[in-house]
Amino acid sequence: MTPPEPPGEPPSGGVPRTTSETLPPPVSGPTTASGPVRSKTATLFAADGSGRQFLRRWGFPLFLVLVLFVGRKVLLPFVFAGLIAYILAPVVRRMSERKDGTRRMPRGLAIIICYLVFIAMVTGFMFLLVPRLSSDVARIGQEAPGLYKKANEEWTPQMARWLETRFPSLAGVKTVPEEPAIVQDVPLPPGTAFTMTPLPDGRFALQLAPNGVDIKPLPEGAYHISANQTAPEPLVLEDKLRAFVKKGMIGLQSKLDDLVRLGQSLLTAFIRGIFLFFFTLMIGAFILIDMEKVHSFLRSMFPQNVRADYDVIIAGIDRGLSGVIRGQLVICLINGILTYLGMLIFGVKYSLILAVVAALLTLIPIFGSILSSIPIVLVALVSGDAGIDIARGLAIGLWIIGIHFIEANVLNPKIIGTAAKIHPVLVIFSLFFGEHTYGLVGALLAVPVLSAIQVVFMFLYRKTWKQGPGGRGETGPLPRTQTPTTPLAPTRS
Numbered sequence: 001m002t003p004p005e006p007p008g009e010p011p012s013g014g015v016p017r018t019t020s021e022t023l024p025p026p027v028s029g030p031t032t033a034s035g036p037v038r039s040k041t042a043t044l045f046a047a048d049g050s051g052r053q054f055l056r057r058w059g060f061p062l063f064l065v066l067v068l069f070v071g072r073k074v075l076l077p078f079v080f081a082g083l084i085a086y087i088l089a090p091v092v093r094r095m096s097e098r099k100d101g102t103r104r105m106p107r108g109l110a111i112i113i114c115y116l117v118f119i120a121m122v123t124g125f126m127f128l129l130v131p132r133l134s135s136d137v138a139r140i141g142q143e144a145p146g147l148y149k150k151a152n153e154e155w156t157p158q159m160a161r162w163l164e165t166r167f168p169s170l171a172g173v174k175t176v177p178e179e180p181a182i183v184q185d186v187p188l189p190p191g192t193a194f195t196m197t198p199l200p201d202g203r204f205a206l207q208l209a210p211n212g213v214d215i216k217p218l219p220e221g222a223y224h225i226s227a228n229q230t231a232p233e234p235l236v237l238e239d240k241l242r243a244f245v246k247k248g249m250i251g252l253q254s255k256l257d258d259l260v261r262l263g264q265s266l267l268t269a270f271i272r273g274i275f276l277f278f279f280t281l282m283i284g285a286f287i288l289i290d291m292e293k294v295h296s297f298l299r300s301m302f303p304q305n306v307r308a309d310y311d312v313i314i315a316g317i318d319r320g321l322s323g324v325i326r327g328q329l330v331i332c333l334i335n336g337i338l339t340y341l342g343m344l345i346f347g348v349k350y351s352l353i354l355a356v357v358a359a360l361l362t363l364i365p366i367f368g369s370i371l372s373s374i375p376i377v378l379v380a381l382v383s384g385d386a387g388i389d390i391a392r393g394l395a396i397g398l399w400i401i402g403i404h405f406i407e408a409n410v411l412n413p414k415i416i417g418t419a420a421k422i423h424p425v426l427v428i429f430s431l432f433f434g435e436h437t438y439g440l441v442g443a444l445l446a447v448p449v450l451s452a453i454q455v456v457f458m459f460l461y462r463k464t465w466k467q468g469p470g471g472r473g474e475t476g477p478l479p480r481t482q483t484p485t486t487p488l489a490p491t492r493s
Helices: 038-045 050-070 076-098 107-166 235-251 256-289 291-300 306-345 351-360 366-383 390-416 424-466
Strands: 181-183 194-198 204-208 211-216 222-228
Touching: 038 424, 076 107, 076 256, 076 306, 107 256, 107 351, 256 291, 291 306, 306 351, 306 390, 306 424, 351 366, 366 390
Parallel strands: none
Antiparallel strands: 181 204, 194 204, 211 222
């Protein structure tokens, strides 16, 4: 009987033996009846590399999100610098490159020219519009006392009569005119609650106390009459409106100290804003110079097998933001010009400052148009010389409605298009969330951020649930093609 030969060694006949059995690799560490016990680390970084693959795929995005969250309080200049670079990127690209891809001028020179034009436009705006805006503000301060007097003496009675005519239930109970009431054959005892004057014809003129009388029944069946010590609450609608206006002016005067402190704060904020303005321009210039390198670096941080998905997402974000940011800026300018022309036509006071406010508030979807329309209509109502001008207010209101109709049905489809199709409910939610989190700046940036989030979500939805792995969406902000036609277009590696 011969001993068994070891696996892999040829038998005595010299022919190698083939076997399907393989010895398991040596295992170190604790074992059980079912096999070796693997630690969590060994499971995460298993032989298939799933844990390592997860870190390679999502490590940099998660790290980037963490950095953004930790440094969110100092991100504002960098965010605006990125917006400036994004807005100027197509202009810089067309100035520095031809359609065939050849170089027309150095990219740095194109950036310098764009910045010079941009600074010249801002400077021209400051020299042309700021003095006019300052004069409008000073005019408002000078006319405020006269407006209060006119509102108290002219507009309040007119509005009260107009309301009483159309809504009689608002008129209330009017006080009796201060004329003597005539009574006959009434033996009245003398007292302080009223006065009696005999008339030549034998009657008596009865005049009550200024604040009226108070009549109370007594146990023996008589009545106690005395003068009322407190003045009755004014029940006339005109008096109520007058008291409301007076109360508002008293409250305004009590805030003068706060206005002085506000002016000091505005001066400090203006100086700080000038510094941040040039600091933001400098950061934006660096981003414009190295935009392709920055994009290539960000793309290289993702694994090779997901870069195609990265290209699709970036192209979709660029397509959505081009409509939300660039298109909204154009619509903002058109809205401000049309509003200014309408107020000039109908003779509305403070037209320039109201047009600038309307143009800026247009950047806030839905609520911006409403907030800008209210002060324009109110100023139009008091812009006449003969009291409240209802016709002027209605005319400018119809003009603003026409502007918003053109914006919704002509400008938005042509300029913004359907690239950033966002449901109004999501827009309202993003506005409230952005304003609650970061104030006015958060409200301005809410819709662009929502557009980018929507692109990523729709891509993951179509890729994971709708079409399976490797699926591609074709509708909405995600394009099918990956041709580099945008300033954020990816570079193949």
